[in-house]
Amino acid sequence: PHPTPAMADVDEDEKEDEKNDGPGLIKLDMKQFGSGSMEDPLRHAVGMRTAQDQYKMLMWNSFPPLFQNTIFHGEQDKEVKELRSCGSLEERLARAKALKDEGNASLKAASASSSAAAAAPAQPLVAAPSAAAEALRMEMEQLEATIISKEVELKELRQKLRSLKSRYEKELSDSLPVSMPYFEDEGADDGVKGFEDAIKSYEKAAGLLRYVECTRADWKNDDGSYKGIEDEHLRVDESAVQQSEEAKELVASCYLNIALAAHKLQKFDDARKACDEVLAKVNPNSVKAYYRRAQARVAGVAAVDADRDAAIQDLKAAAELAPQDRDVRALLAKLRSEKKRQESHDRNTYAGLFQRGEIVKNDPRDEGVAEPKEPMNWDLNDPKVQDLLDIRPGPGMKF
Numbered sequence: 425p426h427p428t429p430a431m432a433d434v435d436e437d438e439k440e441d442e443k444n445d446g447p448g449l450i451k452l453d454m455k456q457f458g459s460g461s462m463e464d465p466l467r468h469a470v471g472m473r474t475a476q477d478q479y480k481m482l483m484w485n486s487f488p489p490l491f492q493n494t495i496f497h498g499e500q501d502k503e504v505k506e507l508r509s510c511g512s513l514e515e516r517l518a519r520a521k522a523l524k525d526e527g528n529a530s531l532k533a534a535s536a537s538s539s540a541a542a543a544a545p546a547q548p549l550v551a552a553p554s555a556a557a558e559a560l561r562m563e564m565e566q567l568e569a570t571i572i573s574k575e576v577e578l579k580e581l582r583q584k585l586r587s588l589k590s591r592y593e594k595e596l597s598d599s600l601p602v603s604m605p606y607f608e609d610e611g612a613d614d615g616v617k618g619f620e621d622a623i624k625s626y627e628k629a630a631g632l633l634r635y636v637e638c639t640r641a642d643w644k645n646d647d648g649s650y651k652g653i654e655d656e657h658l659r660v661d662e663s664a665v666q667q668s669e670e671a672k673e674l675v676a677s678c679y680l681n682i683a684l685a686a687h688k689l690q691k692f693d694d695a696r697k698a699c700d701e702v703l704a705k706v707n708p709n710s711v712k713a714y715y716r717r718a719q720a721r722v723a724g725v726a727a728v729d730a731d732r733d734a735a736i737q738d739l740k741a742a743a744e745l746a747p748q749d750r751d752v753r754a755l756l757a758k759l760r761s762e763k764k765r766q767e768s769h770d771r772n773t774y775a776g777l778f779q780r781g782e783i784v785k786n787d788p789r790d791e792g793v794a795e796p797k798e799p800m801n802w803d804l805n806d807p808k809v810q811d812l813l814d815i816r817p818g819p820g821m822k823f
Contacts, residue, residue, distance in 0.1 A: 481654060481655060484653050484654075488700065490626075490694075490697070491634075492636070493627050493631070495636050497627060497628050497631050498637055507632055508635065513667065513668060516632045517633070517671060519629075519632060520629040520630070520633055520671075522629075523625050524626065526625040527621075527623075527624075527681060530619070530621040530622035531622040531681060534616075534617075534622060534685075534688070535688065537615035537618060567584065567588065616689065623685045630678040634662050634664065634665050634671075635661055636659065637661065638653060638657050638659075639659050675706055679701055679713075680702060680710070682695075683698035683699050683713075687716070690723075690724075692724045695719075695720040696717050699716050700717065709745055711742045714739065714742035715738070715742050715751060715755070717735075717738050718755060721734050722759065729763075732759055732763060735759055742756075
């Protein structure tokens with residue numbers, strides 16, 4: 425039956441409703457909530473609510489930690505909140521400089537403490553790594569030996585080794601309160617706290633000049649906890665860095681120092697994100713941002729060849745901006761040398777795999793070899809041509 429005009433109107437209304445539904449429940453990928461039936465409605469309800477919330481927090485989730493934290497500094501620090509709301513640019517700059525100085529002092533003290541701990545003579549371990557970490561370490565050593573003896577399987581073994589190292593690093597990180605410090609030196613804990621204090625001071629300093637805030641009046645619960653932070657209630661203020669070159673330089677300096685402190689804490693992903701923020705939002709020509717991002721890319725034990733290649737690109741960009749920077753040139757030369765050595769090793773390892781045949785690279789036409797005549801110029805009545813083309817004309821038949 426043909427649809428009536430009334431039925432067509434209903435269909436159009438339904439399509440319009442579906443268009444305006446947004447990320448409704450029926451549009452969710454149910455595979456992310458596990459397999460099986462709906463026998464656990466609470467678990468599925470929580471999963472669906474979480475998935476829905478993600479659609480409302482896309483911008484928020486794109487912010488690096490150093491920028492997300494500015495929303496909380498503005499709520500927890502009364503001075504920061506007052507300066508943001510009614511302080512002049514000069515007042516905010518003055519307080520930001522003071523906070524940066526506090527961060528510099530914490531960073532300097534923490535760096536000195538870490539250097540002293542590193543230079544101290546080795547003492548008996550306070551606590552050995554966990555059994556799981558030790559087992560992973562032994563497996564890593566065995567696997568490295570296997571790589572040497574079985575070079576043909578180099579690529580596959582490297583992938584497995586990276587996975588083990590990542591798990592080993594995570595296992596050590598999870599057990600830090602038990603197994604650290606490795607040396608009987610109270611300064612190690614002081615160093616960690618010093619770096620964390622420095623990061624907090626830098627975040628507050630930069631957060632006076634570039635920050636995000638929530639415009640929703642009831643975004644906090646009665647117990648002081650926070651409700652979900654949705655993009656529609658967020659406001660980003662970058663007016664200070666847009667109006668003042670001094671503010672821009674101060675914010676960039678704070679972000680770069682956050683990257684340095686995060687690197688000292690071995691939070692390499694946070695260090696990289698801090699450099700990303702400098703290059704994307706504050707100063708796209710920051711040599712230090714390129715250099716420290718390159719350092720962060722290759723620092724982790726789970727770093728792969730792609731991370732080294734990306735670091736090389738960062739250092740090439742830095743070298744173009746500052747050709748005389750020795751640190752940039754030294755690290756770039758080091759990574760290029762490592763890459764060349766790796767490629768040479770891979771070629772030698774896999775050379776035997778590609779000797780069964782050869783790929784023809786040269787076109788005969790480019791080397792003076794006579795080309796066969798075009799078929800359209802061949803004499804089809806010639807018996808040799810007929811044999812070549814496998815044609816048998818009937819008696820008395822000519823072409």
